Amino acid sequence: MLTSFTLKLKGLKMKKILMLSLLSISMFAQSSLELAKLSYEAVSGYESSVSDTTMLLTNAQGVQNVRKLQMKKLENIEGDKSLLIFLHPSDVKGTKLLSFERIGEDDKQWLYLPALKRVKRISSKNRSGSFMASEFSYEDISSQNYKNYTYIGEPQSLTLENKEYFKIIRVPKDTNSAYSKQIIYIDTKTYLVAFGEFYDKQNRPLKKLSFLKYKKIDGVNRVVVMQMQNLQNNKSTTLTWDKDEIKLGLSSKEFSKRELK
Amino acid sequence: MRTLLLASLCSFTLNAIEHNSKLSLNFADYSVYKNEVYLEGETKLEHTSKHLNANLTLEYLYSSKHKERRYLMLNELYLTREYDEYSFLFGKSIKYWGEMEGFNIADIYNQKNYLLDPFDISKKIGSIGFDVKRYFDEESFEFGVKLYEEELNYPIGATPYTPFAFNYDTSLHLSDNSYTPSFYLAYNFMSDTNVDSESKLLFFHGYDTKRYFIPTNQTTLAQYAYRVNKLLFLSHLIYGETIFKCEASYTDIISDTKMSDYTQLSFGLERGFYDVAGVDISAYMEYYNYSYREDEKIKNVDISELYDNDAFVALRVDFADIRASEIKAGVLYDLSKDEKLFKLNAKSRVMDGLVVDAEYLHILPSQNSVLTYLGDSSRVTLGLTYTF
Numbered sequence: 173m174l175t176s177f178t179l180k181l182k183g184l185k186m187k188k189i190l191m192l193s194l195l196s197i198s199m200f201a202q203s204s205l206e207l208a209k210l211s212y213e214a215v216s217g218y219e220s221s222v223s224d225t226t227m228l229l230t231n232a233q234g235v236q237n238v239r240k241l242q243m244k245k246l247e248n249i250e251g252d253k254s255l256l257i258f259l260h261p262s263d264v265k266g267t268k269l270l271s272f273e274r275i276g277e278d279d280k281q282w283l284y285l286p287a288l289k290r291v292k293r294i295s296s297k298n299r300s301g302s303f304m305a306s307e308f309s310y311e312d313i314s315s316q317n318y319k320n321y322t323y324i325g326e327p328q329s330l331t332l333e334n335k336e337y338f339k340i341i342r343v344p345k346d347t348n349s350a351y352s353k354q355i356i357y358i359d360t361k362t363y364l365v366a367f368g369e370f371y372d373k374q375n376r377p378l379k380k381l382s383f384l385k386y387k388k389i390d391g392v393n394r395v396v397v398m399q400m401q402n403l404q405n406n407k408s409t410t411l412t413w414d415k416d417e418i419k420l421g422l423s424s425k426e427f428s429k430r431e432l433k
Numbered sequence: 434m435r436t437l438l439l440a441s442l443c444s445f446t447l448n449a450i451e452h453n454s455k456l457s458l459n460f461a462d463y464s465v466y467k468n469e470v471y472l473e474g475e476t477k478l479e480h481t482s483k484h485l486n487a488n489l490t491l492e493y494l495y496s497s498k499h500k501e502r503r504y505l506m507l508n509e510l511y512l513t514r515e516y517d518e519y520s521f522l523f524g525k526s527i528k529y530w531g532e533m534e535g536f537n538i539a540d541i542y543n544q545k546n547y548l549l550d551p552f553d554i555s556k557k558i559g560s561i562g563f564d565v566k567r568y569f570d571e572e573s574f575e576f577g578v579k580l581y582e583e584e585l586n587y588p589i590g591a592t593p594y595t596p597f598a599f600n601y602d603t604s605l606h607l608s609d610n611s612y613t614p615s616f617y618l619a620y621n622f623m624s625d626t627n628v629d630s631e632s633k634l635l636f637f638h639g640y641d642t643k644r645y646f647i648p649t650n651q652t653t654l655a656q657y658a659y660r661v662n663k664l665l666f667l668s669h670l671i672y673g674e675t676i677f678k679c680e681a682s683y684t685d686i687i688s689d690t691k692m693s694d695y696t697q698l699s700f701g702l703e704r705g706f707y708d709v710a711g712v713d714i715s716a717y718m719e720y721y722n723y724s725y726r727e728d729e730k731i732k733n734v735d736i737s738e739l740y741d742n743d744a745f746v747a748l749r750v751d752f753a754d755i756r757a758s759e760i761k762a763g764v765l766y767d768l769s770k771d772e773k774l775f776k777l778n779a780k781s782r783v784m785d786g787l788v789v790d791a792e793y794l795h796i797l798p799s800q801n802s803v804l805t806y807l808g809d810s811s812r813v814t815l816g817l818t819y820t821f
Contacts, residue, residue: 229755231754231755235755237755237785238785260785261782261785261786261820262453262785262786262820262821263455263757263782263786263788263818263820264757265453265820266453278629278671280625280629287555288529288555289527289528289529290529290531293631293669293671293676294705295671295674295675295676295703295704295705300707300708301705301707301708301713301753302708302713302753305753305754305755305756305757348674350708405711428568430520430568430573
């Protein structure tokens with residue numbers, strides 16, 4: 173009896189071990205692409221948003237400077253649309269940047285210069301250029317759609333400071349990107365990106381992106397604070413979402429050239 | 434109680450009005466003329482309600498040297514209304530039509546403000562009129578009417594801002610009258626089938642932006658405005674990392690025997706180079722042509738005629754720093770007359786809202802040009818601008 177119970181118990185343990193192993197295999201069977209997709213989906217579903225943000229720029233000497241902007245975004249299956257309105261400093265107040273992301277193609281971008289009342293088309297090849305003199309480039313602030321990258325190798329699981337992450341390596345498809353590769357660390361529980369290491373075209377470490385705080389709004393994960401550190405010039409920029417509203421029912425009409433005035 | 438109510442009302446009204454002001458103190462050193470200090474500024478007010486948007490721009494200038502460069506002007510006052518796929522504008526406003534960086538052939542709605550700076554294409558005088566726009570997905574139609582032809586002011590006598598050494602009578606002489614309306618019809622369209630492009634086709638019927646001077650007595654000149662039909666085409670297309678641009682116009686003179694019909698053409702390219710030793714560089718190369726149908730008629734009366742067979746090459750260096758520092762340098766070179774105009778401008782933010790800028794302008798004119806009166810001259814300006 174005891175023997176049969178012990179055998180049963182052993183059998184159960186075996187089954188559990190087998191199941192865990194299977195789970196583990198299935199987990200690791202997830203490719204980097206699948207993880208990237210899950211991570212992208214973890215911050216998707218906001219439909220449209222309007223956010224007031226503060227950008228804190230810190231130079232290598234520790235001197236700080238503040239920018240403020242309003243970000244309007246629209247989720248779109250063919251690529252997100254965004255309208256950025258500069259609010260501070262006052263000499264750039266009213267400048268607007270309208271962007272249409274296009275999967276597999278160059279984005280479309282227009283800049284509105286209020287002093288001239290001019291809508292100027294800008295080349296979206298400027299993806300590596302600095303955004304508002306910050307350490308974020310235009311490609312850093314555009315949507316991080318998983319389709320815009322190719323993935324190298326299988327994901328790795330690792331523990332850093334008692335937290336578990338999936339580590340994936342992605343390469344921007346855009347030949348105008350400033351990066352040769354990006355190593356992304358994804359939280360194993362939430363699939364939210366925790367931080368990333370970006371390498372320049374010479375494969376040297378260039379920037380470190382840290383997502384310092386997320387919050388849920390209407391069941392959707394939203395970034396609250398993110399920081400970009402430039403490892404080569406020791407400058408950093410922290411972007412904070414002071415106010416964030418989602419699912420506002422905005423349409424393409426609110427993201428047309430007509431809004432640039 | 435009444436005070437409280439009034440204070441609440443004032444507070445509500447002020448809250449509903451967005452304001453932005455700019456005040457700039459400048460010192461100008463001229464090689465040929467006496468130096469001047471001038472204060473230049475503008476205040477913009479905008480009131481937005483559910484149905485209507487109201488805008489006002491007040492412009493002010495005070496020169497220590499030139500009396501005519503002292504004014505307070507309501508440069509814009511207009512209402513706009515959006516209704517479904519339509520937008521309406523009524524009042525005194527400034528519009529921008531153009532693609533080029535050096536000079537815009539197509540920017541004909543407003544007169545340039547020569548009192549402020551004849552060498553800055555962004556300095557313009559508001560025009561009174563109304564327009565209606567109808568938006569489609571990637572196209573729009575626009576119909577507009579200009580209701581009044583503005584008089585222009587110039588400093589009297591030889592100054593760095595005057596293209597002639599005579600007295601000037603500000604009253605405008607016209608082929609009809611100041612209230613004879615000018616009309617325009619514009620069609621904007623874009624394409625992204627093979628290459629991304631955006632274009633505008635515009636027909637204008639009314640007073641030409643270009644005017645000429647007539648003597649009112651032996652020592653005084655006044656401006657004369659005549660009516661034209663104008664066809665304009667503007668376009669840009671993006672190919673790879675380069676933006677190709679074009680502006681063209683044909684002007685048919687309706688009511689004047691002294692002026693010749695004329696054609697203007699400009700084309701150019703713009704290319705950006707990013708993160709070059711930590712800076713972003715934009716390069717511009719443009720070419721302008723101006724041809725008269727009848728060679729024997731009046732020429733060289735307007736600054737637009739400078740761009741007759743000219744090349745414009747410019748660089749903009751953006752230091753991408755927290756001070757938003759940038760340097761712009763350009764040269765306009767007349768390929769047939771060997772006339773040159775150099776401009777170098779640098780600016781940097783010293784603290785939030787406070788920008789310091791410096792500019793160097795050097796003119797090397799040829800004979801029989803709009804610039805001949807100015808002679809070989811240069812201007813150095815230093816400015817401090819506070820925006821609040």
